[in-house]
Structures are given as structure tokens and as C-alpha cells.
Amino acid sequence: MSDTTALAIYNVSKRFETFRALEAIHLEVKKGELVCFLGPSGCGKTTLLRIIAGLESCDEGEIVQYGKTVTQLPPSKRDYGIVFQSYALFPNLTVAKNIGYGLREKGMEKKETKKRVKELLALVGLSGSEEKYPSELSGGQQQRVAFARAIATKPSLLLLDEPLSALDARVREHLRQEIRELQKTLGITTIMVTHDQEEALSIADKIVVMNHGVIEQIGTPLEIYRHPKTLFVADFIGKINLLNALYRGENLFSVGKLSFSVHLEENALPVEDQAAKLLIRPEDIKLYDAEAENIIEGIVLKMTFLGSFCRLFVSINGLLENVLLLDLPHKLLLRDAIREQSPITLAIAPKDIRYFLEPTHA
Numbered sequence: 630m631s632d633t634t635a636l637a638i639y640n641v642s643k644r645f646e647t648f649r650a651l652e653a654i655h656l657e658v659k660k661g662e663l664v665c666f667l668g669p670s671g672c673g674k675t676t677l678l679r680i681i682a683g684l685e686s687c688d689e690g691e692i693v694q695y696g697k698t699v700t701q702l703p704p705s706k707r708d709y710g711i712v713f714q715s716y717a718l719f720p721n722l723t724v725a726k727n728i729g730y731g732l733r734e735k736g737m738e739k740k741e742t743k744k745r746v747k748e749l750l751a752l753v754g755l756s757g758s759e760e761k762y763p764s765e766l767s768g769g770q771q772q773r774v775a776f777a778r779a780i781a782t783k784p785s786l787l788l789l790d791e792p793l794s795a796l797d798a799r800v801r802e803h804l805r806q807e808i809r810e811l812q813k814t815l816g817i818t819t820i821m822v823t824h825d826q827e828e829a830l831s832i833a834d835k836i837v838v839m840n841h842g843v844i845e846q847i848g849t850p851l852e853i854y855r856h857p858k859t860l861f862v863a864d865f866i867g868k869i870n871l872l873n874a875l876y877r878g879e880n881l882f883s884v885g886k887l888s889f890s891v892h893l894e895e896n897a898l899p900v901e902d903q904a905a906k907l908l909i910r911p912e913d914i915k916l917y918d919a920e921a922e923n924i925i926e927g928i929v930l931k932m933t934f935l936g937s938f939c940r941l942f943v944s945i946n947g948l949l950e951n952v953l954l955l956d957l958p959h960k961l962l963l964r965d966a967i968r969e970q971s972p973i974t975l976a977i978a979p980k981d982i983r984y985f986l987e988p989t990h991a
Contacts, residue, residue, distance in 0.1 A: 635660045635818040636681065636786060641690030643676055643842075650676045652842045654690070658835075663812050663819045665829035668839035669865070674822045675790060677839075681820065682788055683707050695785060709786040710779030714794055716771045718763040718778075724750070725759035728778045735782060749777040752811065769800045776808065780815065787812070789821040793828065805832050826866050830854060838862050860985050863908050870909040870953050874984070875902055882907060882984065886947035889923050890979045897986055904987040911940065913981035914955035916965065921976030927953070929971050932962075943973060 636658040643651040651673045658664050666674035679685035681692060683704040692700045699707050710731075718727050728749055729742045737745070750756050753773040763771055772792060779787060792808070793801040809832040812819050823829050829836050830850040838845045838853060838861075846858045857863035864871070874882040874889070876899035881888045889907060899905060917924060927945040930952065938956045945953055955975065957967075967973060 633659050635662070635695060636820070637691075637693040638677075638681070639691040639693070641677070641680060641687045641692070643673075643680065643685070643687050649842045651680075651687070654844060656837060656844065656847070658818060658820065660818055661816045662834045663809065663821065663832060664835045664837060665833040666820065666822045666837050666839060667824070667826060667829040668845075669824060672839040673842040674824075674837075674839050678788055678790055678820060678822050681786075682709060682711055708784050709788055710782065710784040711788040712772070712775045712779045712790065712792045714791040716763070716775040716795075718771060718775060720763050722762075723759060724755070724761050724763070724766070724774050727763070727774055728781055730778065731782045745781060746777075749781055753777045754807075767800075768796050769804055772796065772804060773807075776811070780811075780817065785818065787817050787819040789819065791822050791824070794823075794825070801828075808832070830866070838865065840865075857908070857983075860906065863983070863985070868911050868954060868956075870907075870911065870914075870951075872907040872909070872948075872951060874905045874907045876905060876986075877901065880979070885949045885951070887925065887945070889977070889982060891982045891984055892979045894984075897984070899984070899986050900989060903989055905984045906987070908983040908985065909953070909977060909981065911954040911956040912938075913977060914953060915976050915978075916957070916961060917974035917976050922979055923977040923982070924974065925953075925977070926972065926974050929967060929969055929973050932967075932969055941967070941973075943975070945975075 634657050638654055638656040641651055641654040654677060666677060668674050676685060680687045683702060687700070691698060694708065725746045728746045732742045732745060746759065750758060753776055755770060755773055766774065793804055796804065805828055833850055835847060836850055836853045837847050840861050846853060846862045853862065854866055857866060863869055872884045874884045877883050877888065878901050880890055880893055882891055882905060884907065915921065925945050927943040929941055930944050931942040933940045938958055939962055941955050941957060943953045943955060945951060
């Protein structure tokens with residue numbers, strides 16, 4: 630474990646009777662990082678967070694925080710703040726008393742506690758709310774109070790368990806950016822559990838994608854999105870077109886009656902006639918131009934307005950049952966008079982097609 634490591638998880642496993650919740654999890658979190666545990670419901674992300682917090686025990690493995698093994702320590706002996714999905718505020722206590730709860734438990738004097746609470750309320754944009762009760766606050770304001778309470782004792786680690794999932798979309802988007810800015814300002818190492826891929830992509834330094842109790846991939850948001858290492862990660866993060874293909878040699882994969890030129894990866898070179906799946910992001914399919922490669926033609930079946938862009942569903946000549954999704958800015962649709970049932974010519978650059986090889990049989 631290096632000097633820059635805040636938290637190290639070694640070979641952690643957990644079972645609930647016959648259900649495997651976590652299997653041999655290995656992970657290091659650097660000081661000051663915001664790391665998102667991302668995955669579908671039941672993938673093990675919340676269980677892992679609870680084990681880090683000491684709210685759940687692991688069957689095997691070790692948890693090391695800033696060089697100190699904390700695997701067997703109770704939550705009260707671990708140095709972290711935590712924010713739950715439900716906020717978990719005391720309804721009978723004022724905002725000031727909620728935030729100051731941990732400070733009083735640690736024996737801070739009343740005057741100092743009052744000063745710290747005032748600082749924290751200013752930090753989260755709730756100055757003057759000391760005497761209000763949680764029921765008098767909106768969901769977003771309650772979440773700010775929960776965040777202030779979590780960082781009140783200046784913990785070395787902040788744990789966030791789906792903290793924004795109970796809020797509506799607009800408030801959630803605003804608050805996640807606030808959390809990110811506060812996290813960077815404070816420099817506090819943070820682990821956030823979420824099932825929302827947009828949330829993880831927009832604020833994380835590093836994403837840990839989990840599925841069925843194992844880690845599928847660890848990487849930056851850009852690495853996870855542009856270079857998924859497994860089909861699960863590719864399919865879970867963003868929209869994709871996935872095509873069944875056969876490798877025909879000379880960088881060419883056949884799909885139906887079409888051939889696609891693809892840049893080959895040295896660590897995954899196919900053999901002739903090897904089956905594969907081609908992955909193409911909707912935004913990587915372009916309108917035809919004279920310099921383009923992988924030219925395909927089709928008919929626009931449907932157009933869906935999605936705010937800043939429009940998603941097209943296109944039946945491609947020669948692709949049999951496949952319908953490709955592509956995302957285009959509105960100005961291009963207007964420029965080329967593209968509408969439903971109109972013909973369309975598209976192009977896909979070889980570098981924008983990724984492939985996953987299927988095992989060969991001896």
C-alpha cells in the first residue's frame with residue numbers, strides 16, 4: 630500500500646447463506662479521490678460500502694484505512710462520515726443539533742460546536758437555518774444537512790450511500806455538482822454508491838463497475854465509457870449497438886451481408902472465422918461524407934427527441950434484423966431534411982468500432 634492510498638480492500642468476500650454478495654474484492658482508493666461504486670441492484674455495491682463502514686462484517690479479507698487495519702473495528706472506532714439515502718436526520722432535533730450531534734459526542738465545547746455548525750451551514754448554503762427542524766426543509770435541503778453532519782468531525786473518509794436517489798431529477802443534478810465541488814474544496818476521500826451511470830460519469834475520479842458480487846472494471850469515466858473491458862460494462866454504461874459478427878481477415882468483420890473495417894487491438898487479435906460482437910456507440914455513427922469508411926445505407930424508422938440531440942432508429946440494408954441507433958444534433962437533421970421514412974447514408978470510422986471476441990473451440 631503506497632503513501633497516497635487512503636483505503637485498501639484486500640480479497641474481501643461476503644455471503645448471505647447461499648447467496649454470494651461479494652467475491653474476492655480487491656481495490657485501492659487514493660487520497661482525495663471521489664470513487665463511485667456503480668452497478669445494478671443486487672450487485673454488491675452497498676454491501677461493500679457497509680463493510681467499509683463496519684456496519685457489516687466480511688467473511689474473508691482485510692480493510693486498511695490510512696495504513697491501519699480496521700477490519701474488526703466497530704463503526705465508532707473508524708474514521709469516516711456517512712450519508713444515507715434516507716438522510717437519517719433526527720426529526721426531533723433542530724438543524725444545528727443534527728449537525729452538531731457528532732461533535733457533542735466527541736466532547737467539543739458548546740461554543741466551539743456552535744461555531745463549527747455555523748461554518749458548515751455556510752459551506753452547504755443553509756446559513757440561518759440553525760433552528761429549523763428537518764420537516765421544515767425540502768429534500769435537497771435535508772440532504773445538505775446530512776452532508777454537513779457527515780463532515781462535521783472532519784473525517785478522513787466520506788461514505789455516500791445513494792445520497793441523491795430520493796430527489797427529483799433537477800435537484801439531483803444540481804446537488805451532485807455541489808457535492809463534487811465541496812468534495813474537491815475539502816479534499817476529502819469519498820466513496821459514493823450509485824446505480825445512476827450519468828451520476829457516476831459526471832462526478833467520479835474513478836468508477837468501480839460491479840456485477841454479481843465481483844468488480845467488472847475499474848477506471849476513469851472516460852476509460853469506462855470508451856474502453857469497456859467486458860460486454861456487461863459496455864451494455865451497462867450508456868447506449869450501444871451490439872452486432873453479431875465473424876472475422877474474415879484483413880481487419881474485416883462480416884455482419885449479415887455487410888463488412889466492417891475495424892482497428893484491431895494487439896491484446897485481442899482475432900483468428901479467421903472467429904465469432905465476435907461489435908460495439909458501436911450511437912454518437913459515433915456519422916452522416917456520410919466523401920472521406921468516410923464503412924459506408925452503410927438505410928431507412929429512418931423512428932426519431933425520438935431527447936433535448937440536445939435526436940435519436941434515430943435506422944433499418945440498415947443488409948443487416949437483416951438489426952436496427953441501429955444513432956444520435957444526431959438537430960441542426961444536421963434540418964440541414965439534410967432527415968425525417969421518418971427517409972433514406973439515409975451513414976459512416977462509421979474503424980477506430981469507433983470496438984469488438985469482443987467469443988472463445989474459439991478446438
